[in-house]
Amino acid sequence: MDLKIREDAYKMAIEKWGAKAQLEMAQEEATELALAVRKHIRKNDEESFSNLVEEIADVEIMIEQIVMMHSDFGFRQMVDAQKAFKISRLLKRMNDNSFEALEKEK
Ligand SMILES: [Mg+2]
Known part of the structure; x- marks a missing residue:
């Protein structure tokens, strides 16, 4: 929609x-x-x-x-920043070089 x-x-x-x-x-x-x-x-x-x-x-x-x-407070950007941090941490925890591999693809 x-x-x-x-x-x-x-x-x-x-x-x-x-x-x-x-x-x-x-x-x-x-x-x-x-x-x-x-x-x-x-x-x-x-x-x-x-x-x-x-x-x-x-x-x-x-x-x-x-x-x-909460859009007046940059809520979306704060949530996006938290997601980026947590996904990076998740990839690091998996300890399989996925994070580095994804970073290199950028
Ligand atoms: Mg329901």
């Missing part, structure tokens, strides 16, 4: 229900995703797969709203 349509929808939701309610919804959706992952591990079938897809979509929608709510 087009970014502008998503952003307009998020803005309307935040204005309608308020930032606190949307943060609480993000908390609920994160919990639902955790349970969907648990179920998918326990019973990997079509239903658990479909539920996993749905809950990932829900969480991504709420994450996008949280980012939008």
